[in-house]
Amino acid sequence: MNDMLTIAMPKGRIFEEAVHLMREAGFPIPDELSEDSRKLIVTVPEAGLSFFLAKPMDVPTYVEYGTADLGVVGKDVLLEEERDVYELLDLRISPCRISVAGLPDWQPTLHPRVATKYPRIADRYFRERGQQVEVIRLNGSIELAPLIGLADRIVDIVSTGRTLKENGLVELETITTVTSRLIANRSSYRMKSERIDSLTRSLADTVRQGGGVR
Numbered sequence: 001m002n003d004m005l006t007i008a009m010p011k012g013r014i015f016e017e018a019v020h021l022m023r024e025a026g027f028p029i030p031d032e033l034s035e036d037s038r039k040l041i042v043t044v045p046e047a048g049l050s051f052f053l054a055k056p057m058d059v060p061t062y063v064e065y066g067t068a069d070l071g072v073v074g075k076d077v078l079l080e081e082e083r084d085v086y087e088l089l090d091l092r093i094s095p096c097r098i099s100v101a102g103l104p105d106w107q108p109t110l111h112p113r114v115a116t117k118y119p120r121i122a123d124r125y126f127r128e129r130g131q132q133v134e135v136i137r138l139n140g141s142i143e144l145a146p147l148i149g150l151a152d153r154i155v156d157i158v159s160t161g162r163t164l165k166e167n168g169l170v171e172l173e174t175i176t177t178v179t180s181r182l183i184a185n186r187s188s189y190r191m192k193s194e195r196i197d198s199l200t201r202s203l204a205d206t207v208r209q210g211g212g213v214r
C-alpha cells in the first residue's frame with residue numbers, strides 16, 4: 001500500500017487509553033506497540049499503518065514537520081506548543097485541567113513568581129488579565145515551588161487533586177479543561193483526506209458511544 005499513514009502515539013499516561021479507544025474504533029494496533037517494549041516504531045503493512053512512540057510534548061512537533069500524518073496528544077500540550085497542526089477530534093480521554101494553585105494563605109504581591117511546566121499557557125493567562133508575573137519554567141514536581149519559596153503560585157495539571165491536597169495547596173482558578181485530541185499534519189490532511197476522514201469518523205463514532213472511557 002503506498003498510502004501509508006504514520007501515527008505518533010504519546011508514551012505515558014495517555015498511551016493505554018488511546019490504544020484502547022483506537023482498537024475499539026478498528027485500528028489494528030499490534031501488542032508489539034507497548035510501553036513495556038523498547039521498540040519505538042511498529043508497522044502494520046497490510047493495514048497501511050505505522051505507529052511510533054514519542055514523548056507527549058514532542059507529538060505536535062512530529063506532526064507539524066510531517067514525520068507523522070496523525071498524532072494523539074493532550075490539549076495542554078497543543079496550547080503550550082502552539083504547533084501548526086489541525087485538531088481533528090476530541091477523543092475525550094485522559095481528562096484533567098490546568099489550574100493556578102498556591103498556598104491557602106497566599107497574598108497577592110506586586111510581581112508574583114509563577115512556577116510551571118507550561119510557560120506559554122501561564123504567560124498568556126496572566127497577560128490577558130493584565131497581571132505582571134515572572135514565569136519560572138520547571139520540568140516536574142511543580143508543587144514543590146510554593147512550599148520551598150521558589151514561587152508564589154503554580155500553574156499545573158490537576159486531575160484528582162491529590163497532589164495539591166497532600167502538599168497543603170489549594171486550587172485558585174481553573175485556566176482550562178484538558179482531554180486528548182487527534183491531530184493531523186496540514187498537507188497530509190489534504191493529500192490523504194479520504195483515509196484520514198474515514199479513520200476520524202470511526203474514532204468519532206467510538207467516542208460518541210463512550211468508547212475509550214474505562
Ligand SMILES: Nc1ncnc2c1ncn2[C@@H]1O[C@H](COP(=O)(O)OP(=O)(O)OP(=O)(O)O)[C@@H](O)[C@H]1O
Nearest residue numbers: 011012013014056057074075076094095096157159
Ligand atoms: N494527572 C495528570 N498529570 C499530568 N498529565 C495528565 C494527568 N492526567 C491526564 N494527563 C494528560 O497526560 C499528559 C501527560 O502524560 P505524562 O505525564 O505521561 O507525560 P509527561 O508529562 O511528558 O511525562 P513526564 O512526567 O515523564 O515528563 C498530559 O499532556 C495531559 O494531557
Ligand SMILES: O=P(O)(O)OC[C@H]1O[C@H](OP(=O)(O)OP(=O)(O)O)[C@H](O)[C@@H]1O
Nearest residue numbers: 140141142156157158159160161162163
Ligand atoms: O491531581 P492529581 O491526580 O494529583 O494529578 C496532578 C499531578 O500529576 C502530575 O504530575 P506527575 O505525576 O506527572 O509528576 P511530575 O511532577 O513529575 O510532572 C501533575 O503535574 C500534578 O503534579
